[in-house]
Amino acid sequence: MNKKLIITVDGPAGAGKSTVSKILSERLDYIYINTGAMYRVVALESKRRNVDPGDETGLAQICSGLDISFGRKDGNLRVFSHGEDVTEEINTPEMSLRASRVSAQRVVRNAMAELQRNMGRGGGVILEGRDAGTVIFPQAHVKFYLDAALEERGKRRYKEIAARNQKVELDQVIQETEKRDFDDSHRALAPLRMAEDAVLVDSSELTVEEVIAMMIQIIHTRYPSLLNN
Ligand code: DC
Numbered sequence: 707m708n709k710k711l712i713i714t715v716d717g718p719a720g721a722g723k724s725t726v727s728k729i730l731s732e733r734l735d736y737i738y739i740n741t742g743a744m745y746r747v748v749a750l751e752s753k754r755r756n757v758d759p760g761d762e763t764g765l766a767q768i769c770s771g772l773d774i775s776f777g778r779k780d781g782n783l784r785v786f787s788h789g790e791d792v793t794e795e796i797n798t799p800e801m802s803l804r805a806s807r808v809s810a811q812r813v814v815r816n817a818m819a820e821l822q823r824n825m826g827r828g829g830g831v832i833l834e835g836r837d838a839g840t841v842i843f844p845q846a847h848v849k850f851y852l853d854a855a856l857e858e859r860g861k862r863r864y865k866e867i868a869a870r871n872q873k874v875e876l877d878q879v880i881q882e883t884e885k886r887d888f889d890d891s892h893r894a895l896a897p898l899r900m901a902e903d904a905v906l907v908d909s910s911e912l913t914v915e916e917v918i919a920m921m922i923q924i925i926h927t928r929y930p931s932l933l934n935n
Contacts, residue, residue, distance in 0.1 A: 709847075709929060710829030711736075714839035717852035718887040718898060719802070720859030722909045726852065726917050727834040728783060733922065734832075734932070739825050740776070741835030741842075742805065743785045744818055746796035747774050749804035751787065759807035769817035799867065799874060799882055806886045809836075810893040837896040839904050848925055849904035852917070858910050859883055 713736070715727045724740060731738035748768060749759070757764030775786045784793045795801070808814050822842050826833050833842060839849035854862075860880030867874050891898040900906060905924055909917050925932060 709932065711847040711925075711929065711932065712826055712829050712843050712845070713832045713925070714843055714846045714849045714901075714904075715832060715834040715852055716836055716838050716840070716850070716898065716900070716904070718859065718890070719883050720863040721852040721854045722862065722914065722917060723834045723852050725914055726909075726921065727832045729914070729918055730921055731832045733918070734925075735830075737825075737831045738776075738783070739822065739831055739833045740783075740785070741818065741822055741833060741838060743776075743796060744774050744821065745805040745809045745814070746801050747772070747785065747787045747792060748808050748814055748818075749801050750792055750796050752808055753801075753804065759804055760811070762811055762813050765808060765811055766813045769814060772817070772821075774821070794870065797866075797870065798872060799879070802886060803882060806889050810889070810895065812895055815895050836890055836898040839901040840899060841896045844901070848928060849901050850921060850924075851900040851904040851906050853906065853908050854910040856880065856884055856887075 713730070715723050717723050727740070728738055730736070748765070751768045751772070752759055752765060755764070755768065757768060773788045777784050777786060779791070784791050785796060786792065819842055822833065825831065826843060835842070839846050857880065860876065860883045863883055864874060864876045864879040867879065887898070907917060907920055
């Protein structure tokens with residue numbers, strides 16, 4: 707039987723982590739865990755319940771009653787909170803910034819870390835986020851750090867948002883991406899950084915397929931029995 711690896715994909719916003727993690731998980735027949743979506747659900751619940759992103763007590767209450775799940779509808783990945791499909795609602799620029807704020811709180815990080823370790827400990831998973839390879843699974847078998855130039859990342863985010871018919875300006879998306887990266891990499895707890903043993907992949911000038919091919923090559927070199935092609 708194939709070894710069930712833990713693979714982590716970290717990096718800043720808009721580097722293409724979700725796109726490549728999803729495709730890679732399909733090729734390997736692995737479970738894809740989008741940890742950013744989990745922070746986004748906490749952000750959404752905090753908005754719905756009028757809890758300030760800095761209110762630790764209110765956030766603790768939210769975290770103790772979370773029910774986050776992932777599923778598929780018509781081949782697309784969906785995120786559920788208490789069984790309700792919240793995929794559209796959590797993927798707005800407002801929720802991006804709010805997720806970044808709640809993710810700096812210890813009570814939220816501890817709750818997410820426990821959930822993520824439980825989901826991933828059996829292996830056969832691709833865990834995507836900011837601290838997957840540094841804090842959640844420092845013992846992961848293969849770690850990737852996906853990066854790209856700020857302008858390029860901003861443009862990708864802009865296209866994703868515009869495709870959902872949400873109104874935004876490119877300049878504003880680039881500014882917000884820059885702010886979020888700064889905040890995510892300068893917070894006290896589990897800041898975004900590349901693990902020492904991670905493989906850096908710069909996707910600025912690469913297509914999605916080229917990035918996937920590089921990642922598969924690296925996995926294949928280290929674990930030849932895992933892939934047949
Ligand atoms: O990956 P994303 O853009 O959906 O993440 C939203 C925010 O959640 C991000 O700005 C910071 C936070 N986050 C985090 O702190 N740790 C993670 N592992 C994933 C996301």
